[in-house]
Amino acid sequence: EPEVTQTPSHQVTQMGQEVILRCVPISNHLYFYWYRQILGQKVEFLVSFYNNEISEKSEIFDDQFSVERPDGSNFTLKIRSTKLEDSAMYFCASSKEGEPQHFGDGTRLSIL
Amino acid sequence: SQKIEQNSEALNIQEGKTATLTCNYTNYSPAYLQWYRQDPGRGPVFLLLIRENEKEKRKERLKVTFDTTLKQSLFHITASQPADSATYLCALGSNYQLIWGAGTKLIIKP
Numbered sequence: 734e735p736e737v738t739q740t741p742s743h744q745v746t747q748m749g750q751e752v753i754l755r756c757v758p759i760s761n762h763l764y765f766y767w768y769r770q771i772l773g774q775k776v777e778f779l780v781s782f783y784n785n786e787i788s789e790k791s792e793i794f795d796d797q798f799s800v801e802r803p804d805g806s807n808f809t810l811k812i813r814s815t816k817l818e819d820s821a822m823y824f825c826a827s828s829k830e831g832e833p834q835h836f837g838d839g840t841r842l843s844i845l
Numbered sequence: 846s847q848k849i850e851q852n853s854e855a856l857n858i859q860e861g862k863t864a865t866l867t868c869n870y871t872n873y874s875p876a877y878l879q880w881y882r883q884d885p886g887r888g889p890v891f892l893l894l895i896r897e898n899e900k901e902k903r904k905e906r907l908k909v910t911f912d913t914t915l916k917q918s919l920f921h922i923t924a925s926q927p928a929d930s931a932t933y934l935c936a937l938g939s940n941y942q943l944i945w946g947a948g949t950k951l952i953i954k955p
Contacts, residue, residue: 737888764941766942766943768943774947775934775945775946775947775948776889776934776936776943776945777945778942778943778944778945781941781942783941788941789941789942791942824888824889826888831876831877832894833879833891833894834879834891834943835891836881836888836889836890836891837888838886838887838888839887839888
């Protein structure tokens with residue numbers, strides 16, 4: 734069964750540095766998402782992406798964040814000037830219209 | 846603001862019994878509601894989706910109900926097994942985002 738893959742599985746970065754989290758969604762899906770989950774807390778929506786543009790974003794997704802689909806397969810989340818509170822699991826998901834979202838196993842981001 | 850509540854942080858059930866988890870929401874009219882399972886260190890795994898015009902959905906030992914008047918969904922696991930132990934999340938949304946409950950940690954005791 735096709736699956737969403739995320740790399741790296743664990744990223745350790747110094748505070749203030751930029752980080753790029755990578756995702757390969759399921760190939761015939763059209764909607765792409767990023768979520769984050771701080772340890773012990775609920776999953777939080779960050780952004781959705783459809784037709785090469787952001788469809789919706791949450792209050793968390795401020796100017797520090799950006800997303801890109803640089804080619805036909807990858808979907809990236811960039812965090813500029815990382816802060817300690819950016820430490821979390823970041824999940825990528827993809828879906829067809831009106832269908833369930835399929836998630837990757839996440840990237841654990843640790844900001845030191 | 847939109848709010849989703851799942852009935853308890855943890856639920857202990859004896860193996861073989863039916864586990865029932867609750868998801869209540871306010872200030873929202875979702876097109877559909879989804880239930881996911883999450884194991885430690887893993888991403889959520891989709892289980893069932895129920896649309897606003899559906900009352901009940903089943904898949905093997907799983908059953909979901911959706912009452913848009915009460916703004917509540919119930920998630921049942923019948924003949925529960927220790928392997929069903931996990932955190933179960935409900936989520937509401939549209940094509941563009943999902944809003945999540947905090948999850949219920951289900952523990953099935955042998």
